[in-house]
Amino acid sequence: DAMVIQNPRYQVTQFGKPVTLSCSQTLNHNVMYWYQQKSSQAPKLLFHYYDKDFNNEADTPDNFQSRRPNTSFCFLDIRSPGLGDAAMYLCATSREGQGNQPQHFGDGTRLSIL
Amino acid sequence: SQQGEEDPQALSIQEGENATMNCSYKTSINNLQWYRQNSGRGLVHLILIRSNEREKHSGRLRVTLDTSKKSSSLLITASRAADTASYFCATVAGGTSYGKLTFGQGTILTVHP
Numbered sequence: 247d248a249m250v251i252q253n254p255r256y257q258v259t260q261f262g263k264p265v266t267l268s269c270s271q272t273l274n275h276n277v278m279y280w281y282q283q284k285s286s287q288a289p290k291l292l293f294h295y296y297d298k299d300f301n302n303e304a305d306t307p308d309n310f311q312s313r314r315p316n317t318s319f320c321f322l323d324i325r326s327p328g329l330g331d332a333a334m335y336l337c338a339t340s341r342e343g344q345g346n347q348p349q350h351f352g353d354g355t356r357l358s359i360l
Numbered sequence: 361s362q363q364g365e366e367d368p369q370a371l372s373i374q375e376g377e378n379a380t381m382n383c384s385y386k387t388s389i390n391n392l393q394w395y396r397q398n399s400g401r402g403l404v405h406l407i408l409i410r411s412n413e414r415e416k417h418s419g420r421l422r423v424t425l426d427t428s429k430k431s432s433s434l435l436i437t438a439s440r441a442a443d444t445a446s447y448f449c450a451t452v453a454g455g456t457s458y459g460k461l462t463f464g465q466g467t468i469l470t471v472h473p
Contacts, residue, residue, distance in 0.1 A: 250402075288448060288463035289403070336402055345390055345452030345459020351402035 249273070252337050252352035259327055260360050267322040267355045269337030275350070277343045278320040280312060281336040283354070289336055295320060296343045324357075332359045366449060366464040374472050379436040381467040383449035384429075390452040392425055392432050393461065397446045406434075406447075411454065439471045 250271045259265040269278065277296050281289035293302045295314045309331070311323040324331055334356050338349040367382045383392070391410045395403040407423045409416045409432070416423045422435040436443055446468050450461040 252402075288465050289461075290463075291460055294460075338403075340459070343459055345461065346408075347459075348393060348405035348408055349403075349461060350405070351395075353402045354400075356400070 250337055250339055250350050250352035252335075252355050254355060255353065256356050256358070258358045258360060261329065262326050265324050265327055265357065267324075267335050267337075267357070269320045269322075269352055270318050271320075271337075271339045271350075272318070273339055273341075273350060274317060275339035275341050276317075277340045278314060279338040279340075279349065280310075280320070280322050281338065283334040283336055285333075292322070294343075327357070327359050329359050332357055366447075366467045368467060369465070370468045370470070372470045372472065373439060375439060375441055377439055377471075379439050379443070379469055379471070381434045381447050381449075381469070383432045383434070383464050385432075385449075385451050385464075386430065388454035389427070390454045390459070392423075393450045393452070394421075394423060394432075394434050395448045395450060395463075397448065397466075399445070403448065436469075439469075441471050441473045443469060444471045445469060 253268050279294040280292045283289040291303050292306045309325050314320045334354045336354045338351045340349045341347045365384050389411050393408045394406040397403045407418050409423050409425045420437045425432045446466045448463050448466045450463045452459045
């Protein structure tokens, strides 16, 4: 089945130690999104790629970076994680970038900071 | 800032009852979407309703949209224990060049067997 896969499901890192979360998709969608969802809160968009074009949300901290080496894969890099970055990170894809199509989500990576 | 506000924050019902969740938003929209999230999982798309539509159905789901009141409702009929989840509305703003989803705070639905 076509899907969005996030690895790992659970990630533990130390305060200040860089961490990378990965997302892959078999849907061949043009757009890939990264969301941050803190406990009992709504998902918040960090950034998205439309093909190779990167679009950062204005309030996304500089600590968060992303890479999309090809259509199928997208990575979220957190350069120096702080305690406030503990959250669920959700990857999503959509066929087009105007919001007229639903987004397809992976099951997320839950990040803990020690 | 969040576009949508959802009401109620939590809803507890018995199997077989109907569940209604409401969503309000502040600015003009292109469309409004509803998603379900089971505990510890990703979001699953339920329904997309465009700004020129007033009602949409999918199985046991019925969504209404009132753009004059900037509000939407999701009705789940004949609920099942498996419907237990968080439900989020999300809007795509009108006049934008890209489809950013802005989520409401969600409604936690618990359906008791």
